[in-house]
Amino acid sequence: MSIQIANDYGKIDITNETIARIVGEATIECYGVVGMASRHQIRDGLTEILRKENFSRGVIVSNVGADTQIDLYIIVGYGTKITEVAYQVQSKVQYTLKKTLGMKVGSVNIYVQGVRVTNL
Numbered sequence: 803m804s805i806q807i808a809n810d811y812g813k814i815d816i817t818n819e820t821i822a823r824i825v826g827e828a829t830i831e832c833y834g835v836v837g838m839a840s841r842h843q844i845r846d847g848l849t850e851i852l853r854k855e856n857f858s859r860g861v862i863v864s865n866v867g868a869d870t871q872i873d874l875y876i877i878v879g880y881g882t883k884i885t886e887v888a889y890q891v892q893s894k895v896q897y898t899l900k901k902t903l904g905m906k907v908g909s910v911n912i913y914v915q916g917v918r919v920t921n922l
Contacts, residue, residue, distance in 0.1 A: 805865065805905065816903060822861035825872055828898040829861075834887035839875040839915035869908025876912060880919045888912040 805821070807814045826838055838860035862873040872895060878887050892910040899905050 805870065807904065816905075818863040821863045821870075821872075821899070821903070824898060824902060825861050825863070825874065825895050828894045829874055829876060829891050832887065832890045832894050834879050834882035835891065836877045836879050836918045839877050866908065870905060871909050871911070872907060873911045873913065875915050877916045877918055878914055880917050884914055888914070 804815045804817045807816065829835055829838065840859050860875045864871045864873075874891065874895070876887075876891065878884055891912055895910050896907050899907055
């Protein structure tokens with residue numbers, strides 16, 4: 803599945819894998835996010851934090867009509883306010899997709915899969 807963007811010069815096809823990588827990079831940059839988690843924790847392992855090349859396993863991009871919906875599975879740092887971290891992630895993802903791809907996102911859903919103590 804991919805998203806098509808048409809302009810005066812032709813069509814651009816952007817795969818969901820590419821969008822997932824962009825979203826994953828934007829998410830990791832947010833304060834309070836320790837890492838991305840797999841959406842299939844039982845199958846993939848309960849304590850696994852995804853690396854850069856596997857961000858697409860923690861991001862689901864779906865097209866509902868004309869809107870794009872993004873589901874993120876994250877692990878937050880201990881002692882951070884989860885609602886504030888989730889809000890920051892939502893804002894950052896929407897901003898990044900608007901600036902890099904010029905696309906509007908209908909919704910960004912955050913699923914917190916765990917809390918980790920980070921070494922400072």
